[in-house]
Amino acid sequence: MIASPAVAPTLTSADVERIAALAHLELTAEEKALFTRQLADILAYAEQVQAVDTSGVPATAHVLAERTEREDELQPSLPREEALANAPDPAPEAGLFRVPRVIT
Amino acid sequence: MNDRAQYEPVIGLEIHAQLRTRTKVFCGCGTAFGAPPNTQVCPVCLGLPGALPVLNRQAVDYAIKAAIALGCDVQPQSIFARKNYFYPDLPKGYQISQYERPLALGGGLEISAGGGKRVGLTRIHMEEDAGKSLHEGFPDSDRRTYLDYNRSGVPLIEIVTEPDLRSAAEASEFFARLRDILVWLGVNDGNMEEGSLRCDANVSVRPVGQRAFGTKTEVKNVNSFRYVQKALEYEIDRQIDLLERGGRVVQETRLWDSASGRTSSMRTKEEAHDYRYFPEPDLPPLMVDAGRLDAVRATMPELPEARRRRFVAAYGLPEYDAGVLTQSPALADYFERVAVAAGNPKAASNWVMGELLRVLNERGAGIEGVPLPPAALAGLIRLVDAGTVSSSIAKDVFARMYESGRSAEAIVAAEGLAQIDDETALLAIVRDVVAKHQDAVAQYRAGKQATFGFLVGQVMKGSGGKANPKLANQLLRRELGA
Numbered sequence: 001m002i003a004s005p006a007v008a009p010t011l012t013s014a015d016v017e018r019i020a021a022l023a024h025l026e027l028t029a030e031e032k033a034l035f036t037r038q039l040a041d042i043l044a045y046a047e048q049v050q051a052v053d054t055s056g057v058p059a060t061a062h063v064l065a066e067r068t069e070r071e072d073e074l075q076p077s078l079p080r081e082e083a084l085a086n087a088p089d090p091a092p093e094a095g096l097f098r099v100p101r102v103i104t
Numbered sequence: 105m106n107d108r109a110q111y112e113p114v115i116g117l118e119i120h121a122q123l124r125t126r127t128k129v130f131c132g133c134g135t136a137f138g139a140p141p142n143t144q145v146c147p148v149c150l151g152l153p154g155a156l157p158v159l160n161r162q163a164v165d166y167a168i169k170a171a172i173a174l175g176c177d178v179q180p181q182s183i184f185a186r187k188n189y190f191y192p193d194l195p196k197g198y199q200i201s202q203y204e205r206p207l208a209l210g211g212g213l214e215i216s217a218g219g220g221k222r223v224g225l226t227r228i229h230m231e232e233d234a235g236k237s238l239h240e241g242f243p244d245s246d247r248r249t250y251l252d253y254n255r256s257g258v259p260l261i262e263i264v265t266e267p268d269l270r271s272a273a274e275a276s277e278f279f280a281r282l283r284d285i286l287v288w289l290g291v292n293d294g295n296m297e298e299g300s301l302r303c304d305a306n307v308s309v310r311p312v313g314q315r316a317f318g319t320k321t322e323v324k325n326v327n328s329f330r331y332v333q334k335a336l337e338y339e340i341d342r343q344i345d346l347l348e349r350g351g352r353v354v355q356e357t358r359l360w361d362s363a364s365g366r367t368s369s370m371r372t373k374e375e376a377h378d379y380r381y382f383p384e385p386d387l388p389p390l391m392v393d394a395g396r397l398d399a400v401r402a403t404m405p406e407l408p409e410a411r412r413r414r415f416v417a418a419y420g421l422p423e424y425d426a427g428v429l430t431q432s433p434a435l436a437d438y439f440e441r442v443a444v445a446a447g448n449p450k451a452a453s454n455w456v457m458g459e460l461l462r463v464l465n466e467r468g469a470g471i472e473g474v475p476l477p478p479a480a481l482a483g484l485i486r487l488v489d490a491g492t493v494s495s496s497i498a499k500d501v502f503a504r505m506y507e508s509g510r511s512a513e514a515i516v517a518a519e520g521l522a523q524i525d526d527e528t529a530l531l532a533i534v535r536d537v538v539a540k541h542q543d544a545v546a547q548y549r550a551g552k553q554a555t556f557g558f559l560v561g562q563v564m565k566g567s568g569g570k571a572n573p574k575l576a577n578q579l580l581r582r583e584l585g586a
Binding site: 022024068069070071072073074075076077078080083084089091094095096097098099100101102103 | 125126127131132133134140141142143144145146147150158159160161162163164188190191192237238239242245246247248249250251252253378380388
């Protein structure tokens with residue numbers, strides 16, 4: 001029993017700007033307009049799903065219901081050169097990763 | 105200065121405790137402190153694409169153990185969630201934590217400060233630690249931050265209290281008691297210098313009598329009992345001063361600097377605080393059934409408070425002794441074995457708190473590796489109780505036992521340390537002392553009582569400390585009276 005959404009979801013350009021900022025993305029004006037429309041479509045679909053009556057149906061957080069845990073046993077770590085190999089700006093002599101300074 | 109008494113501080117704590125597992129919470133990398141940077145890392149804890157977390161069973165059991173000990177309700181189902189934010193110590197761009205459905209709810213802990221009260225717990229949840237950022241100490245530190253991910257993915261529990269604390273002293277005591285319990289349970293090593301136990305505090309002040317809370321600040325980095333106290337005292341004063349001068353408290357995160365003794369506003373380039381939590385799709389819900397709770401409960405040691413009370417009730421120990429002896433499960437176990445084997449709990453307590461702890465402290469050693477088995481110390485106590493050795497000789501015997509691992513009986517026999525109870529032998533020593541110290545004897549006979557103590561001392565010395573003091577007294581009085 002899927003009902004059509006009563007209210008069309010509203011998503012403003014300001015919402016998209018905020019989501020982009022949280023994701024550290026810079027968007028052009030065209031992209032903003034495009035993503036506003038596309039995200040609104042996705043929300044509309046979600047609204048449609050939410051219209052299903054799920055009272056009395058337990059929430060499924062995951063499709064695997066059984067316990068999947070590992071024993072507390074040591075496994076080999078990566079050799080450090082390998083760990084640092086794909087880093088954009090490593091400091092191999094110190095064995096450290098390096099990024100632009102993050103505190104003011 | 106303002107009138108502090110007109111304001112009431114309201115404090116809640118968030119304590120992060122590292123669980124004492126061998127490996128990280130979602131991968132098999134080691135957790136050893138002090139390893140060279142980035143040598144305990146793998147695709148999972150580096151957040152490499154496609155890597156999948158698998159939960160460490162032991163970490164869950166430790167978290168459950170802490171929750172049970174703190175009287176929490178362990179939830180039959182809890183859910184891991186992604187806490188999203190950009191900070192380079194989190195290589196995935198999110199921290200795996202628990203949000204809406206934490207592992208445990210409620211619980212509490214008694215403290216004695218403030219006239220004695222119960223501090224409520226809001227929740228305990230599991231999460232992973234972040235890596236370590238190094239902001240200083242490199243030639244390009246003005247432009248760069250360096251990162252070591254050895255800590256990334258180390259298992260933590262976060263323990264959140266209700267805003268029930270009303271002074272810096274209460275907060276400090278709560279933190280200390282919580283540490284004692286976690287260490288006692290064996291789920292945390294209590295090492296604050298190495299960051300195994302960390303404390304953040306939410307602080308506000310309000311006029312006495314006001315129900316609504318004032319605006320709070322979060323004080324980070326208060327990682328010792330003393331710093332909790334000092335940082336909170338500073339922050340409480342700062343907020344009261346602000347209000348008294350007509351200002352207002354700004355809700356913000358402040359960093360405690362132990363060197364300057366101040367808190368200061370902490371600003372990072374990451375200003376957006378919208379964590380956009382959602383259920384972690386890579387991990388199934390954590391199900392804890394009654395069977396698992398029972399299994400963990402079966403591994404619980406008797407808690408310090410209960411053991412303290414039992415030592416007082418069952419062994420008749422003073423509160424003070426019971427408190428000292430329940431510093432750690434190992435010490436309490438040791439005492440209890442000595443007490444039972446010796447049949448004299450108070451003597452066992454005196455020896456363990458006195459000589460044994462003194463020697464251990466001198467050597468910086470722990471009770472775990474003590475070379476003196478409880479039965480051996482009990483043997484020495486029995487020799488004292490039977491009057492075979494004097495208590496001063498017993499200390500000497502104790503030292504030799506500790507060094508050699510030989511029994512008290514063997515040492516006493518081999519070294520001829522048994523108390524001299526033989527009247528004939530002792531009388532000879534007494535007569536010798538009387539003959540050698542005619543001046544003192546004359547003084548005593550002239551009425552100077554204090555001289556008697558000197559003469560007893562000479563008899564003890566003459567016997568190498570082995571004279572039965574009671575008998576020595578009797579014989580000396582008899583000789584002097586003659």
